[in-house]
Amino acid sequence: MTSSDANGTSAVTFPEPTTETLRYSAFTHDPAGGNPAGVVLDASTLDDAAMLAIAAEVGYSETAFVTAHDEGARRFRVRYFSPLAEVAFCGHATVALAVALAERLGPGEIVLDTPAGEVPVATRVDDKGAVLATLTSVPTRSRPAERTELASALEALGWAPDDLDPELPPHLAFGGNDHLVLAAASRARLADLDYDFDGLAEVMRRHGWTTLHLVWRESAERFHARDPFPVGGVVEDPATGAAAAAFGGYLRTVGIVTHPATITIRQGEDMGRPSDLRIDVDPQDTRTRVTGQAVPIG
Structure with a gap:
C-alpha cells in the first residue's frame, strides 16, 4: 500500500506501525557483532525533531528513515540521523535498510535518494540464505x-x-x-x-x-x-x-x-x-x- 504526498511521491506503508523502529546489525552475520542501525520504513509523517528524537532514543550511531517512495518504482528517499544530528550519508544504515527492504519486497535493485546524492543498492541472497547488499557510493x-x-x-x-x-x-x-x-x-x-x-x-x-x-x-x-x-x-x-x-x-x-x-x-x-x-x-x-x-x- 502507498499514500501520496504533496510532491507526488508515495510513502511505503508496511503492516508495522508507521514509526516502528526496526533494529539490524550491519556488516556481520551475528547480531552480537557488526554495527547496529535503526530503520524506520515509513517516516513520511515525521518532522526533523521527531526523527532526531527517535535516533537519540534508539542510541545507535545512525538510524535510517524512509521519508518517501516513488510510485511504481523501487526508489526511496532516505535521511540519516545520529543521536545528535543529521548526517548526509551512512553506509551501515544503508546496508541495514536495503536488507530490511529485500526481506519485505524481495531482493533486487533499489535506488536511494540521500542528502549526499543518489546511491544504487543491489541485494541478493547468497548460498547460505543471507541477504547481501552492495551499495555504490557517490563519486569519491x-x-x-x-x-x-x-x-x-x-x-x-x-x-x-x-x-x-x-x-x-x-x-x-x-x-x-x-x-x-x-x-x-x-x-x-x-x-x-x-x-x-x-x-x-x-x-x-x-x-x-x-x-x-x-x-x-x-x-x-x-x-x-x-x-x-x-x-x-x-x-x-x-x-x-x-x-x-x-x-x-x-x-x-x-x-x-x-x-x-x-x-x-x-x-x-x-x-x-x-x-x-x-x-x-x-x-x-x-x-x-x-x-x-x-x-x-x-
Missing part, C-alpha cells in the same frame, strides 16, 4: 591533509607523527561525508585507542569531518580500521560503510590500487563487535562499491 575524492588539520587530530588522539605509516599519507577522503584517513604504523598503535572525546569532537566539528578513519595495513588486500565518531555522540563506530567508500577513493588517489581490486576491511574487533566490509575499487571509476550483510537484532 581525496586530498592530502593540511598540516594544521593533521596536527589538531593527532593532538586529540594522543598520537605522535611517528605513530603513522609513512607509506600511507594522511588524507581527507570523501564518499558521501568527509573522513580523515590516518594509517597507523602498527597494529598495536591502532589497538591502543584512548582519545580526548570532547577535544576530538571540537576538532571534527571545526573541520566538518564525520569520522576519523584509522587504518592499519595487514596486506595489500586486507586492512583493519577503527572510526571514532564523537560528533555523533558515539565513542567509536564498529563498522563504517561511508568511511569504507571514502577509503576506496583514497586508495585510488594515492596509487595503492592501480587495477580493479577487492579489499576487505576488518573493523570493530577491538571493541568486541567484529565487522567485515568488502570494497571494490576500480582506478577508472570514482565510485566505490561496498558490500556487507545485515541481520535483525532480537
Whole structure:
C-alpha cells in the first residue's frame, strides 16, 4: 500500500506501525557483532525533531528513515540521523535498510535518494540464505591533509607523527561525508585507542569531518580500521560503510590500487563487535562499491 504526498511521491506503508523502529546489525552475520542501525520504513509523517528524537532514543550511531517512495518504482528517499544530528550519508544504515527492504519486497535493485546524492543498492541472497547488499557510493575524492588539520587530530588522539605509516599519507577522503584517513604504523598503535572525546569532537566539528578513519595495513588486500565518531555522540563506530567508500577513493588517489581490486576491511574487533566490509575499487571509476550483510537484532 502507498499514500501520496504533496510532491507526488508515495510513502511505503508496511503492516508495522508507521514509526516502528526496526533494529539490524550491519556488516556481520551475528547480531552480537557488526554495527547496529535503526530503520524506520515509513517516516513520511515525521518532522526533523521527531526523527532526531527517535535516533537519540534508539542510541545507535545512525538510524535510517524512509521519508518517501516513488510510485511504481523501487526508489526511496532516505535521511540519516545520529543521536545528535543529521548526517548526509551512512553506509551501515544503508546496508541495514536495503536488507530490511529485500526481506519485505524481495531482493533486487533499489535506488536511494540521500542528502549526499543518489546511491544504487543491489541485494541478493547468497548460498547460505543471507541477504547481501552492495551499495555504490557517490563519486569519491581525496586530498592530502593540511598540516594544521593533521596536527589538531593527532593532538586529540594522543598520537605522535611517528605513530603513522609513512607509506600511507594522511588524507581527507570523501564518499558521501568527509573522513580523515590516518594509517597507523602498527597494529598495536591502532589497538591502543584512548582519545580526548570532547577535544576530538571540537576538532571534527571545526573541520566538518564525520569520522576519523584509522587504518592499519595487514596486506595489500586486507586492512583493519577503527572510526571514532564523537560528533555523533558515539565513542567509536564498529563498522563504517561511508568511511569504507571514502577509503576506496583514497586508495585510488594515492596509487595503492592501480587495477580493479577487492579489499576487505576488518573493523570493530577491538571493541568486541567484529565487522567485515568488502570494497571494490576500480582506478577508472570514482565510485566505490561496498558490500556487507545485515541481520535483525532480537
